[in-house]
Each structure stands twice: as structure tokens, then as C-alpha cells.
Amino acid sequence: MEYLKQLTLILMAGVLVNNYVLQKFLGICPFLGVSKKFNQAFGMGIAVTFVMLVATAVTYPLYFYLLVPNKLEYLETILFILVIAALVQFVEIVLKKFIPALHAALGVYLPLITTNCAVLGVTLNNITDGYNFLESMISSLGVGIGFLLAMVLFAGVRSRIENCPAPECMKGLPVTLVAASIVSLAFLGFSGVFETLLA
Amino acid sequence: MEILIPVLILLATAVICAVLLTVASIFFAVKENEKFAPIRECLPGANCGACGYSGCDSYAKALAEGEETNPSLCIPGGDGTAKNVAAILGVEAADVVERVAYVACNGACRPEEKKYIYTGPKTCHAANMSFSGDRFCIYACLGYGDCMKACPRGAIEINENGVADINPTKCIGCGICVDVCPNGLIHLIKDTERVVVKCNSRKKGADVRKYCSNGCIACGKCVKNCPEGAITLVDNLAVIDYDKCTGCGTCKDVCPVGCIHEGCFLCGSHFE
Known part of the structure; x- marks a missing residue:
């Protein structure tokens, strides 16, 4: 029961407190690039969640059964980039063949994620945080959902900005960045929530 | 020698990935129809x-x-x-019916004056939600350019009357703007059709006269004078039946307010 509670906390921490986009500022590129329309933002969020889960499932064993025995922990970054990039390509090929419907929905986003820093970040952080395999997967799921949440929320914010008369110098990216910082500030309110809950 | 192990491990991983991807792309290749x-x-x-x-x-x-x-x-x-x-x-091609869009509003309903000061989002859709827009005529083009933004070819501009103006040489007749306009002002006509009623007002003639010098007042002159009997009045608005219309232009000549437009603005190959 205590363990289940801990897993839930890891999940929720990934979604809210340690939101990768809004608190750790990872994965900003797709966050700004694909958040113009709700549908696209949602598709991208789902694709990132999926890739995070698969990437964690592959990189975790690689780290502990290939790098640790050879004392090559410092290779993790470059090895993970390599493996994740290849993996995403592989998943795309397989999806195209066997689940064309899912490929049609996610296919456009998959190449964008090949070297996404949020995906790399979550795999590296899982190891730094000392999670075991199950905890790593739960954490990846949480971070993925957090990314999805941030994308969907921000797509809503952006659709409002589009219709507002911004000053000439702020039009386009500047006003989007300001909006992103305000959304990020809002998420700052979640920090410390779990410490209070646990105490 | 120590450096060899990490190099080999990375190299091996890269080779395995490369082989895996190559094999996958051959085995899982999706046949695309050659046509x-x-x-x-x-x-x-x-x-x-x-x-x-x-x-x-x-x-x-x-x-x-x-x-x-x-x-x-x-x-x-x-x-x-x-x-x-x-x-x-390997089949026979039928002729494509080329179409072009036009806006059924002249915007003469006192374009310089507004019914109230609208400060909301600058879209027709939003403006239309508050008292059917700030124009005196509730059927008028609101001029916030929803169609302009939607047009894939940049064929639409807002003219000095605050009315969307469609450039027929740029218009490709896709009809996206038709669905976007909250007042349903944009219509598609075929390239053979040459006369259009540029008004959408269903108000009675006396009401239209109060604010618009250019709107259909439902006087019925075009109906009486049309040699083909192609025009009818529906809800105080002249409607042309293009199956009967020959494009003679009589209706344009008799219209006292000038809301019927005739022209060869569709002729020529405007899609080039």
C-alpha cells in the first residue's frame, strides 16, 4: 500500500510538480511549434508519451546491463541519443506496416521526436533519481501526461492570443513566449504540494 | 587500450541499430500504389x-x-x-466546372458609422455573436476578414467599404470561405453564370433604405422585366435561377439601387 502511494506520487510529480515543459523547460521546441491547434497539440502529446515509455523501457536495461558492468556510465547521453533515434525510426516503420490508422495519427510527429530533449531528459533523470524499472516507467508515463497537459493547455491559450490585438512588436513569437512564461508561473504553484501531503 | 571498449560498444550499438532499421525497412515496407x-x-x-x-x-x-x-x-x-x-x-476526363466565389454585399450601409463600438476579438464570427455585428444592416459583411484569413490563395481583401472583396483571377473556387462566413454571404457561381445579386438582406425595402443605398429593396422590377422569368423574390430578396438565366443583363439595367451586378469577371482562364 505504501509502495502504491509512492508510485502515485511519482506519477503525479511528473504530471504537475516536475512538469518537463513548464518547470524544467525541456521540450520547448515542440511546445512552441506544434501548439497552434488543439488537435495537433493533442497528437504530439500522445506521440511523446508513447515514445517516452518505449525509450525508457529500452534505455533502462541498456544502462544497467551494458554500461554499469563496463563502468561506462559517462556514455549514457550519447548512447541514449543513438538508441532513441533509431528506436523512433523503427517504431515508425512498424506502425506504418501494422497499424496504419495510428501511423496516420502519430506519423507526422514521430520524426520530430527522434532527438527530443524531453525524451532524452526523462530517460536520464530516471537513472539520476535512482528509480527501479517499474518506477522509471511510471515516471515516464507521468512526464508524458504532463507534456500532453502542457501542450493542450497552451493550445487553448494560443487560440485566445490569435484573436487578440497584440502590439506590433509583440506579434507572433514574443507574445507566445510571454504567455508560456505566465502558464509556467501558474505551474509553479504546484511545487511543495506533495511535501505537504506527505508530512 | 582503455578507450577501445567504449568505442566498440558505441560502434556495436550503432551497427545493430543500422542493421535493425535496414531490415525493418525491407521487411515492413508498405507497398504504395504505383499510380x-x-x-x-x-x-x-x-x-x-x-x-x-x-x-x-x-x-x-x-x-x-x-x-x-x-x-x-x-x-x-x-x-x-x-x-x-x-x-x-486511362479514362475520359469530363469538363471541370470552374467556380468562383463572390460576396453578396456592397457594404453601403453607412460604412463610416457603426451601430455600437465593438471591442471584442477581431473576427467576424465573434463580432456576429454580439447583436449580429456592429453594422447597421444585420446581413452585412462584417469586414473582420475571417474569409481573408481562411483563403488559401490570398484572393480576398477588405475594401474601403469594409467589405470582403474577392479577386476572381486569384480565386480557385475551393469554397472554404463559404463555410467560414458567419452571415453566409459568400456564394460560389459557375463560370458560365454572369449576373449576381450582391445583397443578402431579408429586411423590407423601407427598412433597407434607411441605412443602405445599395441593398435589395425587393421592389420586384427585375422580376417583372426578366425576359426568362428567372428571378423571384424570396424573403424580400431577389434570387436568380441560374438554370433559366441567360445573362442578358436586363435586371441590372432596371435595378433602381444597383445591387445586381453583371460582368464578364469570370471569363478567361483565371486559374492560371
């Missing part, structure tokens, strides 16, 4: 949806796989595209 690529080449790539499919890709796919048999659905591409596609498919 798809050439058909897609022929289509203009505007992704306007005038053919009834979500984009050029899906129309080309439907054609290649035989789900769609009509090669003449692409309106922006016109006859040329239809012929090329038909040649690839």
Missing part, C-alpha cells in the same frame, strides 16, 4: 478540399485505389489537371 505518386504530382497541392477529400493526398489515394472514379473533381487544377489525371488512370 499514387504520378497522380499526386498532377494535383496542384493547394489542399483546399474542393474535391470533397481532406487534401490532395487523400484525393490522389482514392483515385489510385479506385475508390474514386471521377478524375475531374479538382476545381483549382481545372481542365488541365483533370486531363493529366485521366491520362494516368
